[in-house]
Amino acid sequence: MIDAIDFKQSIMNRQLPEGLALHLQALWYDGTGDWKTAHDLIDQLTDKAAAHVHAYLHRKEGDLWNADYWYNRAGQPSTQVSLEEEWENLVVLYSQ
Structure with missing residues (x-):
């Protein structure tokens, strides 16, 4: 496991x-600005954690309809927090 501070440092x-x-x-x-690689890595995964990250990526892209679809698949509500805060929350959640 990696903590959020070390993750950001990397x-x-x-x-x-x-x-x-x-x-x-x-x-x-x-986090490095490579949205396409991020999406390519997560696109074919079917678990709820992948759907959650997928939702965030589509929200960041501005494709809110698609983001809502993936939030639903993840069993997560759509969020109104900033993209930066959502990214941070996902890092903390999935690095545990």
């Missing part, structure tokens, strides 16, 4: 930590 250092679950890898790439 983004600043541009060094993807070894052994990260795909959910966190997607968030890591998104």
